[in-house]
Amino acid sequence: MSSSAVTSSDRQSARSARRRDYLYWGIILIGLACLYPLQVRFDATFHTNRTVEETLYIRSGETVRRLSFGFDGLVSDLYWIRTVQYFGRKLSGGLTDKGTVDFSRLSKDDMPLLEPMLNITTTVDPNFVAAYRTGAIFLAEFDYDAALALLRKGIAVQTDRRTLFRLWSDYGAICWRAKRYEECAEAYQRASELALSANDRDWTAVMVGAAKTRGGDRRTSYLLFQRLRDEAEHEGARLGAEWRIQQLISLDERDFFAQLIALFRQTYQRNPANFAELYPLVVAHRHKAYDTLGRPLALFREDFATRYSRYDRVPLDPSGAPYRYDPIRGCVGLSTSSRVARDQEEPCPAEPSQNDRIH
Amino acid sequence: MKQILTVALNTFRESVRDKVLYNLVVAVLILIAASLLIGELSINQERKAMVDLGLSTLLLFGYLIAVFIGTGLVYKEIERRTIYTVLAKPIRRYEFILGKFLGLSATLLVNCTVMVVALIVALLYVRRPTDPSPLGILPAAFLLYVELLLATALALLFSSFTTPALATFFSIVGYLVCNFTPDIKLFADILNVEAYPSLRLTQVILWTLYYTLPNLTNFNFITRTAHGIPITGEQFGLACVYGLVYLCILLSLTIYVFERRNFK
Numbered sequence: 001m002s003s004s005a006v007t008s009s010d011r012q013s014a015r016s017a018r019r020r021d022y023l024y025w026g027i028i029l030i031g032l033a034c035l036y037p038l039q040v041r042f043d044a045t046f047h048t049n050r051t052v053e054e055t056l057y058i059r060s061g062e063t064v065r066r067l068s069f070g071f072d073g074l075v076s077d078l079y080w081i082r083t084v085q086y087f088g089r090k091l092s093g094g095l096t097d098k099g100t101v102d103f104s105r106l107s108k109d110d111m112p113l114l115e116p117m118l119n120i121t122t123t124v125d126p127n128f129v130a131a132y133r134t135g136a137i138f139l140a141e142f143d144y145d146a147a148l149a150l151l152r153k154g155i156a157v158q159t160d161r162r163t164l165f166r167l168w169s170d171y172g173a174i175c176w177r178a179k180r181y182e183e184c185a186e187a188y189q190r191a192s193e194l195a196l197s198a199n200d201r202d203w204t205a206v207m208v209g210a211a212k213t214r215g216g217d218r219r220t221s222y223l224l225f226q227r228l229r230d231e232a233e234h235e236g237a238r239l240g241a242e243w244r245i246q247q248l249i250s251l252d253e254r255d256f257f258a259q260l261i262a263l264f265r266q267t268y269q270r271n272p273a274n275f276a277e278l279y280p281l282v283v284a285h286r287h288k289a290y291d292t293l294g295r296p297l298a299l300f301r302e303d304f305a306t307r308y309s310r311y312d313r314v315p316l317d318p319s320g321a322p323y324r325y326d327p328i329r330g331c332v333g334l335s336t337s338s339r340v341a342r343d344q345e346e347p348c349p350a351e352p353s354q355n356d357r358i359h
Numbered sequence: 360m361k362q363i364l365t366v367a368l369n370t371f372r373e374s375v376r377d378k379v380l381y382n383l384v385v386a387v388l389i390l391i392a393a394s395l396l397i398g399e400l401s402i403n404q405e406r407k408a409m410v411d412l413g414l415s416t417l418l419l420f421g422y423l424i425a426v427f428i429g430t431g432l433v434y435k436e437i438e439r440r441t442i443y444t445v446l447a448k449p450i451r452r453y454e455f456i457l458g459k460f461l462g463l464s465a466t467l468l469v470n471c472t473v474m475v476v477a478l479i480v481a482l483l484y485v486r487r488p489t490d491p492s493p494l495g496i497l498p499a500a501f502l503l504y505v506e507l508l509l510a511t512a513l514a515l516l517f518s519s520f521t522t523p524a525l526a527t528f529f530s531i532v533g534y535l536v537c538n539f540t541p542d543i544k545l546f547a548d549i550l551n552v553e554a555y556p557s558l559r560l561t562q563v564i565l566w567t568l569y570y571t572l573p574n575l576t577n578f579n580f581i582t583r584t585a586h587g588i589p590i591t592g593e594q595f596g597l598a599c600v601y602g603l604v605y606l607c608i609l610l611s612l613t614i615y616v617f618e619r620r621n622f623k
Contacts, residue, residue, distance in 0.1 A: 069538045070418065070575060073411035073582035081400045081408075127586045130404050 061123025076125030083117040108142040115146045126157040144178040165194040181215030218292040246318040247341035252291040257332040271330035276313040362450045366458020374466040382420050387477045405485040410585035413478035421507040429514025430526035432459045453614040475500045491587040499584035505602035506578035512609035519617045537575040544569040
């Protein structure tokens with residue numbers, strides 16, 4: 001065989017090999033291009049959505065921890081990310097027209113997997129503080145008990161003082177929202193005992209007093225705020241305590257007014273028309289006005305002349321603003337200009353203004 | 360010693376030729392992708408997720424290398440009959456085994472070092488002022504390296520008397536069992552031997568297993584490190600000593616088996 005014949009045969013076989021390569025690549029590319037329309041067509045044959053149902057195959061955190069085989073940190077991260085995604089996805093059910101979330105449109109039943117997923121995350125990695133804290137905030141939107149249980153779980157396993165302070169503070173905040181003031185005060189008390197800085201100690205102490213006030217324990221509130229006012233290292237905390245004491249004094253003053261109004265009603269079978277009509281009773285009984293701790297109320301004693309100096313006999317509250325009297329309901333409340341704290345359920349709420357009525 | 364180093368160097372070169380270190384590219388890509396994505400998904404838990412992912416990747420890839428390379432180390436020499444050539448030279452069997460072990464350990468060291476450097480860079484990228492120093496992961500990474508050395512020694516032991524397929528199977532099962540050891544003790548502790556005295560034997564067996572099987576959880580500080588909880592000097596020291604003791608046991612056992620092996 002001549003060399004030219006060999007070269008020609010080589011060229012031919014090389015060409016043939018190249019052609020085969022083109023064929024293979026053609027098949028691969030066409031095949032890949034076909035996959036998408038085929039899958040779309042296939043999915044369309046199902047009447048219902050084929051999206052995998054939201055399921056937790058393993059609900060026990062302990063089992064998941066055992067099955068993580070040393071990769072527990074990674075597994076807890078995966079569960080945490082899954083929890084965040086789940087919560088975020090479910091929130092879309094409560095979206096308003098303005099793009100904000102209206103939690104009243106959502107219930108515990110809308111997120112059945114939220115609690116188990118948080119439970120797994122924190123069981124696999126008991127030190128995952130963010131899962132306790134943020135998870136409790138998620139849960140508190142629907143289920144206070146579950147949120148508090150999650151925080152208690154975190155508190156039980158943590159030993160770091162700063163972390164425990166944060167968890168107890170969160171516990172107090174959720175109790176406050178849940179209107180469990182006794183529990184709230186206790187939680188803030190624990191947080192205050194664990195605080196590392198004077199600032200933290202002061203604000204948690206303020207919260208203990210505030211919770212006690214809201215819970216109706218005015219006596220303890222007085223004592224707590226007075227101690228805080230005398231001992232607080234930060235001016236802000238001291239002023240906060242003063243403000244809260246002012247609120248307590250005002251509450252006692254309004255209670256005394258309520259007693260006088262009741263007395264007036266007994267005598268005249270009607271409510272007094274205004275403060276001026278009540279004034280003679282105030283003068284007659286002001287020596288009986290005491291605060292919760294049994295001390296004379298300044299409004300009716302040493303401050304009487306200054307705070308009762310208005311021509312219409314409207315007394316001034318501790319912030320210097322006139323009290324508001326509602327002759328229809330026969331109750332005394334704070335005026336809109338008052339700076340007295342009013343986070344308490346207002347016993348004598350102001351009537352809606354004309355503007356409010358129009359709206 | 361020279362013979363050991365020669366075998367070690369050759370084993371290392373063989374690993375490089377086998378493109379074992381290519382896994383580093385994959386690992387680094389995972390870390391970069393994770394550093395970009397995780398921040399969006401985890402609500403300010405970037406650092407924790409990065410450390411978890413980075414150190415878990417190190418452990419997983421290291422373990423795969425240790426098992427799949429380690430189990431073939433001796434068997435391949437026997438299969439190719441190169442063992443005859445090697446042992447015909449002035450080299451003792453224990454030197455051969457130690458050389459193989461050190462060679463693979465060097466491969467793992469390069470692997471771990473590159474991954475840890477990549478992880479530190481990724482952590483610097485996502486770092487916030489309140490985060491602990493990225494260098495804080497070094498003790499945990501070192502202990503994972505010790506764990507990988509144990510895995511290598513275990514794979515080498517299996518490789519010295521059985522086929523790579525079985526050795527791989529044994530190594531993987533070994534890893535799973537050795538991660539269960541704390542549960543073995545828990546199980547032993549909760550057995551009600553007062554009510555059922557016959558369970559005493561089971562309890563003793565379980566306790567024996569707990570104290571004799573390699574406890575891999577001793578080296579796993581990934582989660583604690585991710586939370587910035589430091590490893591105490593005592594924990595670090597004890598884990599290193601434990602690893603060293605177990606390495607001596609496994610390597611001695613491997614040499615014992617290999618010394619008695621008939622290659623005819």
